[in-house]
Amino acid sequence: MATTVGELASLARVSVRTLHHYDEIGLLRPSGRSGAGYRLYTEGDLQRLQQVLFFRELGFKLDEIARILADPGFDRRQTLLAQRALLVERADRARALVDLVDRTLKALEEGDTMNPEDTFEGFDPAKYEDEAKAWWGTTEAYAESRRRTSRYTKDDWKRMADESKATVDELAQAMDDGVTPTDARAMDLAEQHRLHLEHWFYPCSSAMHVGLGEMYVADPRFAAVYDQRRAGLSEFLRAAIQANAARANAL
Template identity: 60%
Template sequence: MALTVSQVARLAKISIRALHHYDELGLLRPSDRSESGYRLYSQADLQRLQQVLFFKELGFPLEEIRRILADPTFDLRAALRMQRQLLTERASRLDALVHAVDTALDALERGTHVDKDAMFEAFGDFDPSKYEEEAKQRWGETEAYKESSRRAARYKKEDWKRIKEEGDALFQAMAALLDAGTAAASTEAMDLAEAHRRYLGTWFYPCAHTMHRGLGELYVADSRFTENIDKTRAGLSLFLRDAFAANAERHGAGEPCGSI
């Protein structure tokens, strides 16, 4: 049975205005209209709305969500698996932060101090400035590097934490596929490769499929990349390279013409 816009708004706990906005963007257009011209939403529309809200909760911009859902190769099952992995990683990180807050509160109430090593444990050891000078020497004249530098200059500590969190979650999801024996050329692996490419586009620089394929080659050719990536799971760098290449071919991109 079709639902009206007000019924869907109550069900999804969002505003009618938001649903109208999604319609205008082409993000979620109702399948039908009543004789009076009112929007009517089907079960398939509700399923699409759920995807919109999942991606939105994970921080994806609306335009990016629209592109993802409009992709003819979009796989709902693979998307749900990826979303679950990303949300699980976020939940783990939030649990660690809650524990850190509780520890700080307990120390404050007792009049003691938190151990300096434990104080920032929840934030990890990500350092965005690492290899900065070398990156500038290798790619400083490229538009990708210049765009990445412009964006990075605006990021604050909480932005870098989020960037690390999202990147780690994508690599963990890839590692899970590798553990399960899933082929790098599978739909699931290629969808995650595409998610990683879009992640780079969201946070750093527009990354064409050919460039993304070249980045995968770099993950294997440069031992520092390989060593760091394979800390997540042995052999992950090779799996990423092959998944990036398969995804590039799926989108009609040939051999890499270079990376950033």
């Protein structure tokens, strides 16, 4: 008329330890005990266990399951809808990451076939020192920037402004399209932004770029420029820069 832990465990394909655990936390107490203290489970217990496993499968936490089962009048619809949203998010995220891996793999291959001597450059001490200075004290970058910009003509400034505006517009459009900062499109725009800086102002390593991104949200003078174009744009750019730098560094 009743089963022991081991039997129930093999029936439901869970470990004995799991049943012990569920007993401990009160999620599934055996209906009885034998004289020797053995746990005895009834059919009702099996049914409850199946309910537990069903919700566990859906990713509910054990205490949530306990609450769901405690009150049969509990709004299952509501609960399931919430869990659905969570699962959709998880699926989307996993898909996005697969995408990220794919792009990383592609970048790896291209990098391999196109410029194998990069391996050397990565260890160029001079370059490294340069980058370090540039990021840890903005002064060096600032000096370089002034050296360059002092020779720009009005025409140069206009072209620079046009380019800049284009990038900002594309970023805003990406946001409107619901693109996330870790998306390829956003990262590519961040890279475009970095190249823009390199071209017009000063050498800008990805590390330095990250620092700048921070400044864009932290310094209201910068933030205003972006957020005026579109709410939250400065934060979006910062995140995209981070993602882009992370990708670049990991290769």
